[in-house]
Structures are given as C-alpha cells and as structure tokens.
Amino acid sequence: MIEIEKVYKSFGKLEVLKGIDLTVNKGEVVSIIGGSGSGKSTLLTCINGLEPIQSGRIRIDQTEVHARSTDLNKLRRKIGIVFQQFNAFPHLSVLDNVTLALRKVLGMSRREAEEIAVKQLEHVGLGDKLKVYPSRLSGGQQQRMAIARALAMSPKYMLFDEVTSALDPLLVGEVLDTLKMLAEEGMTMICVTHEMGFARDVSKRVAFFHQGVMAEIAPPDQLFGAPQHPETQKFLSKVR
Amino acid sequence: MFDFSYRFQWAQAMRHLPRMLEGALVTLEIAILSLVVGIAIAVLLAVARDSKYIWLRAPATAWVEVARNTPALFQIYMAHFGLGSFGIYLSPYTALLAGIAFNNAGYLAETFRGALRAIPETQTRAGRSLGMGQAQTFRLIVMPQMFRVAFLPTTNQMVWAILMTSLGVTVGMATDLTGIVQNLNARTFRTFELFAIAAVLYYLIAKTVMLGAQLIAWRLFRY
Ligand SMILES: Nc1ncnc2c1ncn2[C@@H]1O[C@H](COP(=O)(O)OP(=O)(O)OP(=O)(O)O)[C@@H](O)[C@H]1O
Ligand SMILES: [Mg+2]
Numbered sequence: 018m019i020e021i022e023k024v025y026k027s028f029g030k031l032e033v034l035k036g037i038d039l040t041v042n043k044g045e046v047v048s049i050i051g052g053s054g055s056g057k058s059t060l061l062t063c064i065n066g067l068e069p070i071q072s073g074r075i076r077i078d079q080t081e082v083h084a085r086s087t088d089l090n091k092l093r094r095k096i097g098i099v100f101q102q103f104n105a106f107p108h109l110s111v112l113d114n115v116t117l118a119l120r121k122v123l124g125m126s127r128r129e130a131e132e133i134a135v136k137q138l139e140h141v142g143l144g145d146k147l148k149v150y151p152s153r154l155s156g157g158q159q160q161r162m163a164i165a166r167a168l169a170m171s172p173k174y175m176l177f178d179e180v181t182s183a184l185d186p187l188l189v190g191e192v193l194d195t196l197k198m199l200a201e202e203g204m205t206m207i208c209v210t211h212e213m214g215f216a217r218d219v220s221k222r223v224a225f226f227h228q229g230v231m232a233e234i235a236p237p238d239q240l241f242g243a244p245q246h247p248e249t250q251k252f253l254s255k256v257r
Numbered sequence: 258m259f260d261f262s263y264r265f266q267w268a269q270a271m272r273h274l275p276r277m278l279e280g281a282l283v284t285l286e287i288a289i290l291s292l293v294v295g296i297a298i299a300v301l302l303a304v305a306r307d308s309k310y311i312w313l314r315a316p317a318t319a320w321v322e323v324a325r326n327t328p329a330l331f332q333i334y335m336a337h338f339g340l341g342s343f344g345i346y347l348s349p350y351t352a353l354l355a356g357i358a359f360n361n362a363g364y365l366a367e368t369f370r371g372a373l374r375a376i377p378e379t380q381t382r383a384g385r386s387l388g389m390g391q392a393q394t395f396r397l398i399v400m401p402q403m404f405r406v407a408f409l410p411t412t413n414q415m416v417w418a419i420l421m422t423s424l425g426v427t428v429g430m431a432t433d434l435t436g437i438v439q440n441l442n443a444r445t446f447r448t449f450e451l452f453a454i455a456a457v458l459y460y461l462i463a464k465t466v467m468l469g470a471q472l473i474a475w476r477l478f479r480y
Contacts, residue, residue: 067382093388104383108401108480118387121397150480163383170387 018042019064019174019207024073026056026063033059035229036073041174041207046200048216048237049209051226052252057209058101060226061176064207065096077174094122097167098176101183103159105151111138112147115166123170137165141195157188164195175199177208181215213256217241225249263449270450273441277451280437281458287354287433288419288466294354295361295418296411300400302366303373317366324363329421332356337428350432353425357418364414365407372406373399405478412470416463423459434458 019041026034033056041047049057062068064075066082066089075082080092106114115134119125125133138144141161151159160180167175177196181189193215200206200219210216216223217237224234225246233246244250305317324332333356336347347355376399384394404411423435430436438455442448 062382065386067385090385090388090390093386096386098386100379100383102379104379106380106383106398108398108405108478117397118389121393122388152480166387 018076018078019205020074020076021060021064022074022076024060024063024075025071026059026068027071033229034063034070037229037231039224039231039234041205043205044203045222046204046206046208046220047234048220048223049207049226050211050213050216050223050252051232054228055226056229057226058178061098061178061207061209064176065093065098090122094170095173096176097170097172097174099160099163099167099178099180101179103151103156103163103183105154105159105162107151110148110150111143111154111162114151114162115169118166119169133169134165137169138162140168141165142191155188156184157191160184160188160192161195164192168199173205175204175206177206177210179209179211182211211256213241213253225252227252265450266447267450269445270447270454273445273451274454276437276441277434277454277458280432280434281462283432284419284422284434284459285462285465287350287357287422287425288415288462291354291357291361291418291422292415294358295365295414298358298362299365299369300403302362303369303403304395306366306370307373320359321363321366324360325367329356329360330424330427332359333421333424333428349425349428349430352428353422353430353433356424357421360421361414361418364417365411368407368410368414369403372403375406376402401477405474408470408474408478412467415466415470419459419463419466434462 021037021039024034024037025032037060039047049060051057059068063070064082066087070083077092077096080087082089082092106117109117112131112134115137116127116130119130119133120127135144135147138147141164143158143161143165146154146158151162154162160183164180180196181192184192189212193212196206196208196215197219208216208220220237222234223237223240225232225240225248227248233240233244233249240249241253244253302317302320305313306321308314333353336356336359337349337352340347380398380402381394384398385391389397422433425433426435426439431440434455438451442451445451
C-alpha cells in the first residue's frame with residue numbers, strides 16, 4: 018500500500034506540491050492527469066525517494082520513504098519507475114540493461130539474471146533484440162526495454178511517468194498494451210498519463226492535478242462523465 | 258658557415274640499438290604506469306572538484322591548478338628533490354613516474370569533468386531508481402560513458418606522457434630511452450645518429466600506445 022499524506026514539496030521558492038493526500042491499495046491502478054507543471058512527475062520522484070519533501074509523509078508498506086533510517090536502495094527494489102525519457106543505459110546491450118541491477122543489486126549470478134531478463138524482454142516483444150545496443154532500437158522499443166528493466170526486479174509497485182508521450186502515435190499502442198497487460202496481472206500502479214482513453218480503460222481511479230493540488234479524484238466514469246471541479250471540466254474540455 | 262667535417266656513422270650508432278630498445282621498454286613502462294595511476298586519480302579528482310564538500314573540492318582544485326599551470330619539469334623536480342626536504346626520497350624512476358602521474362591526473366581530471374557534464378543526470382536517476390547505490394551507479398553507469406566521451410582528449414595526454422618521460426634525465430634517470438642515449442652520446446659523440454634513432458623510437462612508442470588505446474576503445478565502446 019502506498020500512503021501519501023499532506024505532502025508539500027518545493028524547489029527553492031517554487032512550491033510544486035501543496036498538500037497531496039492519496040492512498041493506493043494493493044492491486045489498484047491509479048492514473049494521474051493534469052496540466053503541464055502541475056507536479057505529477059515530481060510526486061512520482063518523491064514516492065521513490067529520488068526527491069526529498071518539505072513536509073508530510075509517504076509510506077510504502079508501512080516504511081516511511083523520507084525517514085532518515087530508511088534504506089532507500091532497499092526500498093526502491095519494490096518500486097519500479099519508468100520515466101518519460103527512456104533512460105536506456107547506452108553503453109550496455111538490451112540484455113545487460115536488464116540484468117545489471119539483478120546482478121549488482123539483487124546479487125544474482127549472470128545465468129539467473131539472464132534467464133529472468135530474457136523472459137521479461139520476450140514478454141514485451143524484444144526477445145530478438147537481446148544483443149543489440151539501445152541506440153539501435155526505436156523509441157517504442159527503448160520504452161518497452163525500460164519497462165522490462167523495471168519489471169525484472171519483480172517490484173510490488175510500478176510508477177509510470179508519461180511513458181508514451183515521447184513516442185509517435187504509431188508506437189503508443191504497443192506500450193499501452195504492455196501496461197494494460199500488467200494491470201490485468203494485478204500490478205499496483207500509478208500512471209501519469211496524457212492518454213485519456215488509457216486512463217479510462219485501466220484505472221480504478223483517476224486523479225486530476227492542478228497547480229500542485231489534487232483537485233479531484235474519482236473512478237474514471239465519474240471523473241470523465243461528470244467532473245465536479247471547474248478546473249477538471251476546463252482541462253477535459255480542452256484535451257477532448 | 259657550415260662545418261661539413263661531421264661524418265655520419267650510422268652503422269656504429271646502430272650497434273647500440275639493442276641497448277636503446279631496452280631503454281624504450283622502460284620508457285613505455287613508465288608511460289603506461291603513469292597513465293594508469295593518472296587516470297585512476299583523475300577520476301577521483303573530477304568527482305571531488307564538483308563535490309559539495311569544500312574539504313574535497315579545495316585540494317582537488319589545487320592539484321589541478323598546479324598540475325596544469327606549472328612546467329612538467331618542475332613537477333618531476335619536486336617529486337625528486339622537493340620531497341627530499343620532507344624526508345621522502347624517491348628514486349629517479351619513482352620520481353619520474355610520480356611527476357608524470359601527477360601531471361596526467363591534473364590534465365585528465367579536467368577532461369573527465371567536462372565529460373561528466375555531458376552525461377545526463379537522468380542516467381544517475383535511472384540507476385538509483387533500480388536500487389543501486391550512489392557509488393555503484395557512478396561506477397557502472399556514469400563512468401563507462403565518461404570514458405567514451407573523454408577518449409580522444411585522453412589519447413593526447415597519452416602521447417604527452419610518453420614524451421614527458423624524457424625529462425627524467427634531469428633527475429638522474431639513466432635507464433629510459435633518453436637516459437641511455439645521453440650516456441651513449443657522452444661516450445661516443447655520435448650525437449645526431451643516436452638522437453635520430455631515439456626520435457624514431459619515441460615515435461614508434463607513441464604509435465604503439467595509440468594503437469593499444471584504439472584497440473581497447475574498439476573493444477569497449479561498441480555502442
Ligand atoms: N529539479 C527541479 N528543479 C527546479 N524546479 C523543478 C524541478 N523539477 C520540476 N520543477 C518544477 O516543478 C514544477 C512541476 O514539475 P513537474 O515535472 O512535476 O510537472 P508535471 O506535472 O510532471 O508536468 P508535465 O506534464 O509537463 O510533465 C514545474 O514548474 C517545474 O518547472
Ligand atoms: Mg512530467
């Protein structure tokens with residue numbers, strides 16, 4: 018369970034998150050939508066402790082992310098994150114991109130790690146690209162590799178940050194299908210997305226962010242069908 | 258005007274080739290060792306220079322400033338005679354190696370620091386997100402990419418390191434190529450021939466090291 022309580026986050030003087038409250042239960046898929054700069058990405062990087070917060074707290078399975086005593090390296094093994102920019106490791110082959118953390122973080126042997134990596138890469142349709150370097154992959158393929166890399170660690174939670182927005186429309190489908198598959202397998206996920214169709218289809222709840230505040234959160238039918246907050250209405254009327 | 262009485266005696270000079278080749282090996286050895294040590298220290302200096310801790314930043318900056326803005330000859334002198342004032346006596350071989358390694362580290366630190374700037378912060382974030390520690394992420398993700406960016410400027414320093422070894426003669430280095438040629442010259446006075454052969458050997462050493470570097474790069478930087 019991910020519990021976010023009254024989280025405030027600033028970059029210098031700029032207040033980016035202004036009291037976010039959100040609980041994501043096991044097996045639940047929550048999508049976050051909202052305008053550019055509303056703090057969606059920042060929230061994800063706070064959840065896995067890449068960014069410190071000013072106040073409030075985030076707990077993952079009862080472990081407080083920003084407590085001094087928390088071993089973040091260990092905690093991050095349970096939380097996979099996939100960024101908007103694929104962040105492939107360019108100096109490693111596709112296979113090594115996926116095996117690296119398995120070997121160096123989880124301490125697996127090369128054989129064990131490769132077995133898992135191959136399975137994950139086949140799962141996302143990259144079984145024939147193992148020895149290739151990321152620079153030879155298309156954007157969609159790189160993004161799927163990044164997903165496989167995160168999933169190989171068998172995380173309990175997955176955070177996705179606009180994983181389709183750097184892709185051309187033809188490639189969006191293949192990546193979204195991968196996420197849908199995950200959701201059906203019962204993965205707990207938070208997906209920041211601009212794909213309203215995707216948010217509607219796979220999420221149990223959709224949150225709308227506006228200027229650092231979670232203006233509204235509701236099941237997709239309700240949020241898209243009858244948005245309550247005026248800003249949500251404005252946003253949705255624009256993206257449709 | 259010109260004095261044409263000097264008679265070239267290549268055959269006589271060539272008799273000393275085996276000795277000179279031995280010297281060339283010593284030169285190559287010092288160059289390679291000074292590069293290995295220099296590169297290792299340069300990585301640390303490059304990181305330290307951008308550290309948020311002043312006690313890391315200040316000494317690293319001082320090292321880089323001195324190494325880059327004083328003559329290499331002076332640096333080798335200091336290693337040999339200067340350290341003697343503190344009771345540390347280095348042999349000519351060690352002093353030469355230390356002096357060149359010091360110089361290599363200073364120059365390469367700046368090269369590496371520039372290269373680090375070229376590697377996006379997101380690479381580190383991606384590594385940390387997978388549960389890797391800070392040092393681990395640097396070693397496994399950032400550093401390999403840094404070496405690739407820095408490769409060409411680093412090869413310049415490689416050649417420079419080889420040529421700097423000839424300064425060893427000023428601290429009494431007698432077993433490297435220049436040291437040996439110097440001795441032979443004092444005994445035989447075949448100055449032009451000996452130094453011409455030595456120049457060719459330096460050229461060949463430099464080419465060998467470059468070729469070696471290129472092979473390593475070809476093996477390492479396939480992406
Ligand atoms: N590292 C940083 N340093 C300073 N300011 C930052 C940093 N990261 C984000 N910001 C600022 O925080 C605000 C929120 O950024 P964030 O990336 O979370 O928005 P977002 O909702 O993800 O937007 P988008 O839809 O464009 O990705 C923005 O004003 C941004 O400029
Ligand atoms: Mg964002």
